[in-house]
């Protein structure tokens with residue numbers, strides 16, 4: 001792609017933001033690092049910690065759906081390290097995305113993070129590409145749970161099982177342990193399952209509760225594809241902030257929008273193909289964004305009457 005001649009430094013970026021009205025922001029774990037949440041792939045990040053704790057060939061296996069179904073205790077022995085704490089506050093980068101929205105400049109925030117800080121910052125036009133911890137479902141009967149329902153299990157490292165299903169499958173022996181008191185929900189769960197899965201499938205689908213984060217081996221939501229189908233035509237600026245751009249399909253976004261749209265990377269390190277972005281601002285994103293606030297003449301969270 002031909003780089004824009006008008007986008008050589010952060011002052012140019014501020015000018016383009018002032019003119020833009022359909023900014024697409026792709027964000028990743030780097031924007032939550034200043035909130036005390038480690039990213040995945042940096043030294044000392046989540047994957048390095050998983051690698052040290054478990055003997056896995058690839059630490060990403062902890063987010064693999066098949067591994068989860070076979071050995072949910074693996075994920076749940078680590079999940080307490082990555083669930084959002086109730087006291088965690090959004091970073092300046094989250095607040096900046098919200099301020100873009102308040103200025104009616106945000107087309108969409110494609111967020112890969114599962115910490116939910118976008119919503120706490122008040123961002124409405126967000127797509128949680130990899131889901132979030134805020135809800136969970138039984139793999140077997142699809143019963144809905146909130147994070148608070150399963151938090152006690154998560155913090156003590158236990159696997160949460162569905163209480164609606166009424167019976168727990170003992171996966172070591174593959175024997176169903178019958179409940180003393182099967183509930184009516186249990187019956188409807190089985191009815192639901194038998195109509196779609198059949199009895200064999202019913203027996204092999206564990207009644208584990210899984211947080212609604214997108215594991216490897218799962219499809220992204222229809223919302224992601226539906227939004228991006230229209231956003232790719234409408235965007236007038238792409239900001240990629242705090243992501244290594246290693247996980248598809250989000251990593252493909254820069255290549256799927258029109259080549260004429262200016263693209264800017266704000267990250268601790270260069271990512272993606274060299275020479276791809278019109279402008280790379282390398283450093284801690286909050287520091288770069290603080291400078292952008294100054295150049296835009298915006299105040300944090302105060303710039304649109306009624307927005308907050």
Ligand code: OAD
Pocket residue numbers: 027028029030031033034039040041042045060063112113114130213214215216241242243244245246247266267268269271283284285286
């Ligand atoms: P990564 O850990 O792969 O990348 C984070 C990027 O942010 C790296 O390039 C860091 O250099 C950069 N970074 C770290 N601190 C920063 C800071 N203060 N300012 C600016 N940049 C900083 O995280 P993601 O790209 O978000 O999937 O990872 C994508 C997906 O991979 C995640 O959503 C996760 C994981 O598997 C699921 O959870 C399902």
